Amino acid sequence: MISDHAFPEAQREGLYRAIHERRDVRAQFLPEPIPPEVLARLLDAAHHAPSVGFMQPWDFLVIDSLAVRERVHRLFQRENAKAAEHYANERGELYRRLKLEGILDSPLNLCITCDRTRGGEHVLGRNSIVETDLFSTCLAVQNLWLAARAEGIGVGWVSILDQHELAEVLGLPEQVYPLAYLCLGYVSEFLEQPELARSGWRQRLPLAELVHGNGWGQPLADDALQEALCEGHKDIER
Known part of the structure; x- marks a missing residue:
């Protein structure tokens, strides 16, 4: 049975294609800038994510400054060196070969934050599970990621960062948490497999x-x- 509310078949296929072909992009970025109207569509898609109590805890920091990106890249390099110490022998060699960010390669970086005080002291639906504001912001990230894939734009999430130092670099208020640091840009290709699967790290x-x-x-x-x-x-x- 197909519901009367279902999308037409071609639109359903497009959605599932975006889900299955979404990739965490690190190494395939092109230098061409993202047109403002396209970036606006991506941000609008993120802003239409669901959120607990409709608190909409996200903000979006558009980072095109090379100086700022270089500071963030230095944070990554230090944290990545520390992370590499957890892996030895062949696993360690493989880890050090992996490219795990595109901070300077991509034409644009984007930090999606979570204001944990937005909506007041008591947010509807958040009293039992206070982390739902963070979960909500993750949904905004995924909305943007899928919309970006549909636009032919690659996204890479840089998770190897000290969040407190990142907050200092970006001048965030105390109650604002830098949830996702993303690299965005057009790409030369979308890999058929996720990078970590292709490299043999994990399937x-x-x-x-x-x-x-x-x-x-x-x-x-x-x-x-x-x-x-x-x-x-x-x-x-x-």
Whole structure:
């Protein structure tokens, strides 16, 4: 059955294509700038993410200053060197070969922040799970990421940064958390596989092994669903 509210088939396929072909881009950036109207569409997509209590805790810092990006890059280099110490032998060699950011390669950086005080002391839906403001901001990141893929723009999330020092570099207020530091730009290609899968660092887990029925570790009661999940695993290399 297809719901009366479902998108037309071509639009559904486009959405699923964006989901499956989204990549964390580090090394394929082109120097061409993102036109303002395109960047505005991406930011608008992010701003239309759902948020707990409709608090909309995000702000967007558009960073095109080379001086600022160089400071952030130095933060990355130091933290990356510390992270590399956790891996030895072949794993360590592989880690050091990985390119894990495009801070200076991309024409634009974007920091998406979370204002943890927005909406007042008591935000509807946030009293039990206070981290839902952070979860909400992650949804804004994903909205932007999928919209960017549809526009042919690559996005890379730089997670190897000291968030407190990053906040100082960007002059953030105390209550504002720098949730996602992103590199944006047009790319020469979107890789067929995620970079870490292609390099042999880690592979995608089979979805059928991650779905439980009514309780942890319990089998699904719906055999047809289990079969569909296993069938879908054939496309795992996408």
